[in-house]
Amino acid sequence: MGNGWDKIFAPDVVTISVSLNDMSGIYIHIPFCRKACTYCNFHFSTNLIRRSEMLDCILAELEQRCDFLEEKTVRSIYLGGGTPSVLGERELERLFSKIYDLFEVDADSEITLESNPDDLNRDYLKMLSETPVNRLSIGIQCLDEEYLRWMNRSHNLHQAISSVENALELGFNKLTADLIFGLPHRKSADLLSDLEQFKNWGLRHFSAYALTVEPKTVLDHQIKTGKMQPLHEEASAQQFELLMGWAENNQYEQYEISNFAKNGCRAVHNSSYWKGLKYLGCGPSAHSFDGEKRYWNISNNALYMKSIENGQLPLEMENLSPKDRYNEYVLTGLRLIEGISLERALELYPGAEKELKSTVEYFLKLGYMKIRDGGNYALSRQGKLMADYISSEMMVVE
Numbered sequence: 275m276g277n278g279w280d281k282i283f284a285p286d287v288v289t290i291s292v293s294l295n296d297m298s299g300i301y302i303h304i305p306f307c308r309k310a311c312t313y314c315n316f317h318f319s320t321n322l323i324r325r326s327e328m329l330d331c332i333l334a335e336l337e338q339r340c341d342f343l344e345e346k347t348v349r350s351i352y353l354g355g356g357t358p359s360v361l362g363e364r365e366l367e368r369l370f371s372k373i374y375d376l377f378e379v380d381a382d383s384e385i386t387l388e389s390n391p392d393d394l395n396r397d398y399l400k401m402l403s404e405t406p407v408n409r410l411s412i413g414i415q416c417l418d419e420e421y422l423r424w425m426n427r428s429h430n431l432h433q434a435i436s437s438v439e440n441a442l443e444l445g446f447n448k449l450t451a452d453l454i455f456g457l458p459h460r461k462s463a464d465l466l467s468d469l470e471q472f473k474n475w476g477l478r479h480f481s482a483y484a485l486t487v488e489p490k491t492v493l494d495h496q497i498k499t500g501k502m503q504p505l506h507e508e509a510s511a512q513q514f515e516l517l518m519g520w521a522e523n524n525q526y527e528q529y530e531i532s533n534f535a536k537n538g539c540r541a542v543h544n545s546s547y548w549k550g551l552k553y554l555g556c557g558p559s560a561h562s563f564d565g566e567k568r569y570w571n572i573s574n575n576a577l578y579m580k581s582i583e584n585g586q587l588p589l590e591m592e593n594l595s596p597k598d599r600y601n602e603y604v605l606t607g608l609r610l611i612e613g614i615s616l617e618r619a620l621e622l623y624p625g626a627e628k629e630l631k632s633t634v635e636y637f638l639k640l641g642y643m644k645i646r647d648g649g650n651y652a653l654s655r656q657g658k659l660m661a662d663y664i665s666s667e668m669m670v671v672e
Protein backbone atom coordinates (compact mmCIF):
# COMPACT_ATOMS: atom_id res chain seq x y z
CA MET A 275 0.00 0.00 0.00
CA GLY A 276 1.35 3.41 -0.91
CA ASN A 277 1.95 6.54 1.10
CA GLY A 278 -1.75 7.36 1.21
CA TRP A 279 -2.11 5.11 4.24
CA ASP A 280 0.55 6.97 6.23
CA LYS A 281 -1.58 10.09 5.92
CA ILE A 282 -4.69 8.23 6.94
CA PHE A 283 -3.04 6.86 10.04
CA ALA A 284 -1.63 10.21 11.16
CA PRO A 285 -2.54 10.35 14.89
CA ASP A 286 -3.83 13.91 14.81
CA VAL A 287 -6.92 12.84 12.83
CA VAL A 288 -8.29 11.15 15.94
CA THR A 289 -10.24 13.11 18.52
CA ILE A 290 -12.09 11.42 21.34
CA SER A 291 -14.70 13.91 22.41
CA VAL A 292 -17.82 11.87 23.19
CA SER A 293 -18.66 8.65 24.95
CA LEU A 294 -17.91 5.63 22.78
CA ASN A 295 -21.50 4.47 23.19
CA ASP A 296 -22.86 7.60 21.51
CA MET A 297 -20.66 7.46 18.46
CA SER A 298 -22.09 6.96 15.03
CA GLY A 299 -21.17 4.57 12.25
CA ILE A 300 -20.72 4.67 8.50
CA TYR A 301 -21.98 1.98 6.17
CA ILE A 302 -20.82 1.78 2.55
CA HIS A 303 -22.71 -0.49 0.17
CA ILE A 304 -20.54 -1.97 -2.58
CA PRO A 305 -23.17 -3.26 -5.04
CA PHE A 306 -21.15 -5.83 -6.96
CA CYS A 307 -20.73 -9.61 -6.74
CA ARG A 308 -18.78 -12.02 -8.89
CA LYS A 309 -21.71 -14.46 -9.02
CA ALA A 310 -25.37 -14.38 -7.97
CA CYS A 311 -26.05 -16.80 -5.13
CA THR A 312 -29.32 -18.63 -5.70
CA TYR A 313 -30.96 -17.51 -2.45
CA CYS A 314 -29.84 -13.88 -2.32
CA ASN A 315 -32.09 -10.84 -2.65
CA PHE A 316 -29.59 -8.18 -1.56
CA HIS A 317 -28.88 -5.38 -3.97
CA PHE A 318 -25.92 -6.17 -6.27
CA SER A 319 -24.92 -6.48 -9.90
CA THR A 320 -22.62 -9.11 -11.41
CA ASN A 321 -21.51 -6.58 -14.01
CA LEU A 322 -18.35 -5.11 -12.49
CA ILE A 323 -17.45 -2.90 -15.43
CA ARG A 324 -18.71 0.39 -13.94
CA ARG A 325 -17.04 -0.21 -10.57
CA SER A 326 -14.78 2.80 -10.78
CA GLU A 327 -17.62 5.19 -11.74
CA MET A 328 -19.69 3.75 -8.93
CA LEU A 329 -16.90 4.47 -6.48
CA ASP A 330 -16.72 8.08 -7.76
CA CYS A 331 -20.42 8.41 -7.01
CA ILE A 332 -20.15 6.90 -3.54
CA LEU A 333 -17.31 9.32 -2.73
CA ALA A 334 -19.45 12.19 -4.02
CA GLU A 335 -22.36 11.04 -1.84
CA LEU A 336 -20.08 10.88 1.20
CA GLU A 337 -19.04 14.47 0.53
CA GLN A 338 -22.59 15.67 0.06
CA ARG A 339 -23.79 13.99 3.23
CA CYS A 340 -20.82 14.47 5.56
CA ASP A 341 -22.92 16.70 7.85
CA PHE A 342 -25.58 14.03 8.24
CA LEU A 343 -24.02 12.81 11.47
CA GLU A 344 -23.96 15.71 13.92
CA GLU A 345 -21.16 14.01 15.83
CA LYS A 346 -18.24 13.77 13.40
CA THR A 347 -16.40 11.11 15.36
CA VAL A 348 -17.27 7.67 14.06
CA ARG A 349 -16.74 4.47 15.95
CA SER A 350 -17.40 1.96 13.21
CA ILE A 351 -17.08 1.71 9.45
CA TYR A 352 -18.67 -1.19 7.66
CA LEU A 353 -18.09 -2.02 4.00
CA GLY A 354 -20.94 -4.32 3.05
CA GLY A 355 -22.73 -5.40 -0.04
CA GLY A 356 -22.61 -7.02 -2.39
CA THR A 357 -19.01 -8.07 -2.08
CA PRO A 358 -16.65 -5.29 -0.96
CA SER A 359 -13.67 -7.60 -1.42
CA VAL A 360 -14.00 -7.03 -5.19
CA LEU A 361 -12.37 -3.65 -4.46
CA GLY A 362 -8.67 -3.42 -5.21
CA GLU A 363 -5.92 -1.53 -3.40
CA ARG A 364 -6.36 1.77 -5.23
CA GLU A 365 -10.14 1.70 -4.75
CA LEU A 366 -9.86 1.02 -1.03
CA GLU A 367 -7.26 3.74 -0.71
CA ARG A 368 -9.57 6.27 -2.40
CA LEU A 369 -12.51 5.25 -0.22
CA PHE A 370 -10.68 5.39 3.10
CA SER A 371 -8.89 8.63 2.19
CA LYS A 372 -12.27 10.26 1.61
CA ILE A 373 -13.77 8.91 4.83
CA TYR A 374 -10.74 9.97 6.90
CA ASP A 375 -10.76 13.42 5.26
CA LEU A 376 -14.43 13.99 6.04
CA PHE A 377 -14.81 12.37 9.46
CA GLU A 378 -12.88 11.88 12.66
CA VAL A 379 -12.39 8.15 13.01
CA ASP A 380 -11.91 7.01 16.57
CA ALA A 381 -8.61 5.20 17.14
CA ASP A 382 -10.45 2.13 18.45
CA SER A 383 -12.95 2.00 15.60
CA GLU A 384 -14.14 -1.31 14.29
CA ILE A 385 -13.56 -1.25 10.53
CA THR A 386 -15.13 -4.25 8.84
CA LEU A 387 -14.88 -5.51 5.28
CA GLU A 388 -17.37 -8.11 4.11
CA SER A 389 -15.51 -10.55 1.92
CA ASN A 390 -15.85 -13.71 -0.07
CA PRO A 391 -13.28 -16.49 0.43
CA ASP A 392 -12.24 -16.56 -3.25
CA ASP A 393 -10.96 -12.97 -2.92
CA LEU A 394 -8.97 -13.61 0.26
CA ASN A 395 -5.74 -14.97 -1.17
CA ARG A 396 -2.47 -14.12 0.58
CA ASP A 397 -1.64 -11.15 -1.65
CA TYR A 398 -5.03 -9.57 -1.14
CA LEU A 399 -4.89 -10.18 2.60
CA LYS A 400 -1.38 -8.70 2.81
CA MET A 401 -2.64 -5.60 1.01
CA LEU A 402 -5.67 -5.43 3.35
CA SER A 403 -3.47 -5.71 6.44
CA GLU A 404 -1.95 -2.36 5.48
CA THR A 405 -5.32 -0.62 5.21
CA PRO A 406 -7.46 0.58 8.13
CA VAL A 407 -9.56 -2.63 7.87
CA ASN A 408 -9.27 -4.45 11.21
CA ARG A 409 -12.15 -6.92 11.00
CA LEU A 410 -13.12 -9.35 8.27
CA SER A 411 -16.55 -10.82 7.80
CA ILE A 412 -16.07 -13.90 5.64
CA GLY A 413 -18.97 -15.43 3.68
CA ILE A 414 -18.14 -19.07 4.38
CA GLN A 415 -21.81 -20.24 4.46
CA CYS A 416 -20.90 -23.93 4.80
CA LEU A 417 -17.89 -26.21 4.56
CA ASP A 418 -19.30 -28.52 1.94
CA GLU A 419 -18.29 -28.47 -1.72
CA GLU A 420 -21.58 -29.82 -3.00
CA TYR A 421 -23.74 -27.25 -1.20
CA LEU A 422 -21.43 -24.38 -2.11
CA ARG A 423 -21.97 -25.32 -5.75
CA TRP A 424 -25.70 -25.73 -5.22
CA MET A 425 -25.88 -22.18 -3.80
CA ASN A 426 -23.84 -20.91 -6.78
CA ARG A 427 -21.27 -19.42 -4.43
CA SER A 428 -18.19 -17.97 -6.08
CA HIS A 429 -15.88 -19.93 -3.76
CA ASN A 430 -15.08 -23.57 -3.21
CA LEU A 431 -14.27 -25.52 -0.08
CA HIS A 432 -10.51 -25.12 -0.42
CA GLN A 433 -10.88 -21.34 -0.68
CA ALA A 434 -13.22 -21.28 2.34
CA ILE A 435 -10.59 -23.00 4.47
CA SER A 436 -7.54 -21.19 3.15
CA SER A 437 -9.19 -17.75 3.45
CA VAL A 438 -9.60 -18.16 7.21
CA GLU A 439 -6.21 -19.82 7.73
CA ASN A 440 -4.40 -17.14 5.72
CA ALA A 441 -6.26 -14.32 7.45
CA LEU A 442 -5.30 -15.72 10.87
CA GLU A 443 -1.70 -16.20 9.80
CA LEU A 444 -1.50 -12.63 8.53
CA GLY A 445 -2.68 -11.24 11.85
CA PHE A 446 -6.41 -10.64 11.38
CA ASN A 447 -7.65 -11.62 14.80
CA LYS A 448 -11.09 -10.08 14.44
CA LEU A 449 -12.79 -12.51 12.14
CA THR A 450 -16.42 -13.43 11.79
CA ALA A 451 -17.89 -16.06 9.49
CA ASP A 452 -21.39 -16.43 8.06
CA LEU A 453 -23.08 -19.81 8.21
CA ILE A 454 -26.32 -20.99 6.60
CA PHE A 455 -28.41 -23.72 8.21
CA GLY A 456 -31.55 -25.47 6.95
CA LEU A 457 -29.93 -26.41 3.63
CA PRO A 458 -32.16 -29.08 2.03
CA HIS A 459 -31.26 -32.59 3.25
CA ARG A 460 -28.00 -31.42 4.82
CA LYS A 461 -27.26 -33.52 7.85
CA SER A 462 -27.19 -31.87 11.27
CA ALA A 463 -23.90 -33.69 11.94
CA ASP A 464 -22.35 -31.77 9.02
CA LEU A 465 -23.62 -28.47 10.41
CA LEU A 466 -22.09 -29.33 13.78
CA SER A 467 -18.84 -30.24 12.09
CA ASP A 468 -18.73 -26.74 10.48
CA LEU A 469 -19.30 -25.18 13.91
CA GLU A 470 -16.50 -27.30 15.40
CA GLN A 471 -14.20 -26.06 12.65
CA PHE A 472 -15.11 -22.44 13.50
CA LYS A 473 -14.25 -23.16 17.13
CA ASN A 474 -10.99 -24.89 16.21
CA TRP A 475 -9.98 -21.88 14.14
CA GLY A 476 -10.54 -19.82 17.28
CA LEU A 477 -13.25 -17.63 15.73
CA ARG A 478 -14.75 -15.44 18.39
CA HIS A 479 -17.77 -14.42 16.34
CA PHE A 480 -20.07 -15.99 13.78
CA SER A 481 -23.49 -15.27 12.29
CA ALA A 482 -25.95 -18.03 11.44
CA TYR A 483 -28.98 -17.63 9.19
CA ALA A 484 -31.68 -20.03 8.10
CA LEU A 485 -31.94 -20.54 4.37
CA THR A 486 -35.12 -18.71 3.35
CA VAL A 487 -36.89 -18.34 0.05
CA GLU A 488 -36.88 -14.68 -0.89
CA PRO A 489 -39.08 -13.38 -3.72
CA LYS A 490 -37.51 -13.08 -7.17
CA THR A 491 -34.49 -15.21 -6.38
CA VAL A 492 -33.31 -18.22 -8.36
CA LEU A 493 -34.30 -20.43 -5.45
CA ASP A 494 -37.82 -18.97 -5.48
CA HIS A 495 -38.06 -19.64 -9.22
CA GLN A 496 -36.77 -23.19 -8.83
CA ILE A 497 -39.41 -23.95 -6.21
CA LYS A 498 -42.23 -22.27 -8.14
CA THR A 499 -41.40 -24.21 -11.29
CA GLY A 500 -41.18 -27.52 -9.44
CA LYS A 501 -37.41 -27.96 -9.97
CA MET A 502 -36.93 -27.90 -6.20
CA GLN A 503 -39.03 -29.10 -3.30
CA PRO A 504 -40.20 -26.34 -0.91
CA LEU A 505 -37.88 -25.97 2.09
CA HIS A 506 -38.54 -28.09 5.14
CA GLU A 507 -39.18 -25.50 7.88
CA GLU A 508 -39.32 -28.01 10.69
CA ALA A 509 -35.91 -29.45 9.82
CA SER A 510 -34.51 -25.92 9.71
CA ALA A 511 -35.97 -25.13 13.17
CA GLN A 512 -34.44 -28.35 14.53
CA GLN A 513 -31.03 -27.32 13.23
CA PHE A 514 -31.43 -23.86 14.77
CA GLU A 515 -32.19 -25.45 18.12
CA LEU A 516 -29.17 -27.70 17.79
CA LEU A 517 -26.98 -24.75 16.85
CA MET A 518 -28.14 -22.70 19.85
CA GLY A 519 -27.36 -25.64 22.15
CA TRP A 520 -23.93 -26.09 20.61
CA ALA A 521 -23.18 -22.37 21.01
CA GLU A 522 -24.16 -22.42 24.67
CA ASN A 523 -22.06 -25.51 25.38
CA ASN A 524 -19.09 -23.89 23.68
CA GLN A 525 -19.33 -20.48 25.41
CA TYR A 526 -20.59 -18.53 22.40
CA GLU A 527 -23.09 -15.97 23.66
CA GLN A 528 -26.15 -15.61 21.42
CA TYR A 529 -26.29 -11.86 21.93
CA GLU A 530 -28.56 -11.38 18.93
CA ILE A 531 -30.78 -14.03 17.44
CA SER A 532 -28.42 -14.65 14.49
CA ASN A 533 -25.15 -13.55 16.08
CA PHE A 534 -22.85 -15.41 18.45
CA ALA A 535 -19.79 -14.06 20.24
CA LYS A 536 -17.15 -15.39 22.60
CA ASN A 537 -15.46 -13.35 25.33
CA GLY A 538 -17.59 -10.29 24.64
CA CYS A 539 -16.42 -9.94 21.01
CA ARG A 540 -19.75 -8.55 19.80
CA ALA A 541 -19.96 -6.68 16.51
CA VAL A 542 -19.77 -2.95 17.28
CA HIS A 543 -21.29 -1.76 14.01
CA ASN A 544 -24.30 -4.07 13.92
CA SER A 545 -24.90 -3.53 17.63
CA SER A 546 -25.25 0.18 16.93
CA TYR A 547 -28.14 -0.56 14.51
CA TRP A 548 -29.85 -2.63 17.16
CA LYS A 549 -29.35 0.03 19.81
CA GLY A 550 -30.89 2.69 17.57
CA LEU A 551 -27.70 4.77 17.21
CA LYS A 552 -27.20 7.09 14.26
CA TYR A 553 -25.49 5.91 11.11
CA LEU A 554 -24.86 7.17 7.62
CA GLY A 555 -25.23 4.73 4.72
CA CYS A 556 -23.86 5.55 1.27
CA GLY A 557 -24.14 3.63 -1.99
CA PRO A 558 -27.16 2.16 -3.77
CA SER A 559 -29.75 0.62 -1.41
CA ALA A 560 -27.90 1.85 1.71
CA HIS A 561 -30.01 2.96 4.67
CA SER A 562 -29.29 5.78 7.12
CA PHE A 563 -30.77 6.84 10.47
CA ASP A 564 -30.42 10.25 12.10
CA GLY A 565 -32.11 9.41 15.39
CA GLU A 566 -35.58 10.35 14.13
CA LYS A 567 -35.86 9.64 10.45
CA ARG A 568 -34.89 6.72 8.25
CA TYR A 569 -33.49 7.23 4.77
CA TRP A 570 -32.89 4.71 2.05
CA ASN A 571 -31.07 5.07 -1.23
CA ILE A 572 -32.45 3.81 -4.51
CA SER A 573 -31.65 0.12 -5.18
CA ASN A 574 -30.56 0.55 -8.77
CA ASN A 575 -26.95 1.12 -9.79
CA ALA A 576 -27.62 3.09 -12.99
CA LEU A 577 -30.25 5.36 -11.42
CA TYR A 578 -28.13 5.89 -8.33
CA MET A 579 -25.14 7.01 -10.42
CA LYS A 580 -27.27 9.21 -12.69
CA SER A 581 -28.82 10.95 -9.72
CA ILE A 582 -25.47 11.62 -8.01
CA GLU A 583 -23.97 12.83 -11.28
CA ASN A 584 -26.88 15.29 -11.54
CA GLY A 585 -26.13 16.55 -8.05
CA GLN A 586 -29.21 14.97 -6.49
CA LEU A 587 -29.32 12.57 -3.58
CA PRO A 588 -31.11 9.39 -4.70
CA LEU A 589 -32.91 8.79 -1.44
CA GLU A 590 -36.30 8.56 0.18
CA MET A 591 -37.09 9.41 3.77
CA GLU A 592 -39.56 8.29 6.38
CA ASN A 593 -40.35 10.19 9.55
CA LEU A 594 -40.86 7.64 12.27
CA SER A 595 -44.15 8.00 14.16
CA PRO A 596 -44.32 6.98 17.86
CA LYS A 597 -45.97 3.74 16.69
CA ASP A 598 -43.11 3.06 14.23
CA ARG A 599 -40.55 3.64 16.96
CA TYR A 600 -42.39 1.31 19.30
CA ASN A 601 -42.59 -1.38 16.61
CA GLU A 602 -38.90 -1.05 15.79
CA TYR A 603 -37.99 -1.23 19.45
CA VAL A 604 -40.03 -4.42 19.95
CA LEU A 605 -38.79 -6.02 16.73
CA THR A 606 -35.10 -5.40 17.35
CA GLY A 607 -35.26 -5.69 21.17
CA LEU A 608 -36.74 -9.16 21.05
CA ARG A 609 -33.85 -10.31 18.89
CA LEU A 610 -31.35 -9.18 21.53
CA ILE A 611 -30.20 -11.06 24.59
CA GLU A 612 -31.14 -7.99 26.67
CA GLY A 613 -34.78 -8.18 25.51
CA ILE A 614 -37.20 -5.28 25.89
CA SER A 615 -38.16 -3.04 28.77
CA LEU A 616 -41.92 -2.56 29.02
CA GLU A 617 -41.38 0.93 30.46
CA ARG A 618 -39.26 1.94 27.46
CA ALA A 619 -41.74 0.42 24.98
CA LEU A 620 -44.66 2.24 26.58
CA GLU A 621 -42.73 5.49 26.76
CA LEU A 622 -42.47 5.24 22.97
CA TYR A 623 -46.15 4.39 22.46
CA PRO A 624 -48.36 4.48 25.58
CA GLY A 625 -51.38 3.34 23.54
CA ALA A 626 -49.98 -0.22 23.42
CA GLU A 627 -50.13 -0.76 27.19
CA LYS A 628 -53.10 -3.12 27.59
CA GLU A 629 -52.28 -5.23 24.53
CA LEU A 630 -48.55 -5.40 25.27
CA LYS A 631 -48.93 -6.47 28.88
CA SER A 632 -51.44 -9.22 28.10
CA THR A 633 -49.38 -10.52 25.16
CA VAL A 634 -46.21 -10.66 27.26
CA GLU A 635 -48.14 -12.45 30.00
CA TYR A 636 -49.41 -14.98 27.47
CA PHE A 637 -45.95 -15.78 26.07
CA LEU A 638 -44.45 -15.96 29.57
CA LYS A 639 -47.02 -18.61 30.48
CA LEU A 640 -46.20 -20.58 27.35
CA GLY A 641 -42.50 -20.43 28.25
CA TYR A 642 -41.61 -18.51 25.07
CA MET A 643 -40.44 -15.48 27.04
CA LYS A 644 -38.54 -15.02 30.26
CA ILE A 645 -37.88 -12.20 32.68
CA ARG A 646 -34.24 -11.22 32.90
CA ASP A 647 -32.39 -9.85 35.92
CA GLY A 648 -33.22 -6.18 35.85
CA GLY A 649 -36.78 -6.81 34.68
CA ASN A 650 -36.47 -6.86 30.89
CA TYR A 651 -38.42 -9.42 28.87
CA ALA A 652 -36.50 -11.62 26.46
CA LEU A 653 -37.21 -14.64 24.29
CA SER A 654 -36.50 -18.07 25.76
CA ARG A 655 -34.73 -20.64 23.59
CA GLN A 656 -38.15 -22.01 22.55
CA GLY A 657 -39.32 -18.47 21.83
CA LYS A 658 -36.36 -17.86 19.52
CA LEU A 659 -37.67 -20.58 17.25
CA MET A 660 -40.75 -18.45 16.60
CA ALA A 661 -39.31 -14.96 17.02
CA ASP A 662 -41.08 -13.53 13.95
CA TYR A 663 -44.48 -14.73 15.16
CA ILE A 664 -43.95 -13.41 18.70
CA SER A 665 -42.76 -9.99 17.59
CA SER A 666 -45.61 -9.68 15.08
CA GLU A 667 -48.08 -10.40 17.91
CA MET A 668 -46.53 -7.63 19.98
CA MET A 669 -46.38 -4.98 17.26
CA VAL A 670 -49.10 -2.41 16.72
CA VAL A 671 -50.46 -2.64 13.19
CA GLU A 672 -53.65 -0.59 12.88
Ligand code: SF4
Nearest residue numbers: 307310311314355356
Ligand atom coordinates in the same frame (compact mmCIF):
# COMPACT_ATOMS: atom_id res chain seq x y z
S1 SF4 B 1 -21.99 -12.91 -2.41
FE1 SF4 B 1 -23.41 -12.20 -0.81
S2 SF4 B 1 -24.41 -10.39 -1.64
FE2 SF4 B 1 -23.43 -11.47 -3.36
S3 SF4 B 1 -25.03 -12.74 -4.20
FE3 SF4 B 1 -23.92 -14.01 -2.73
S4 SF4 B 1 -25.01 -13.75 -0.77
FE4 SF4 B 1 -25.71 -12.12 -2.15
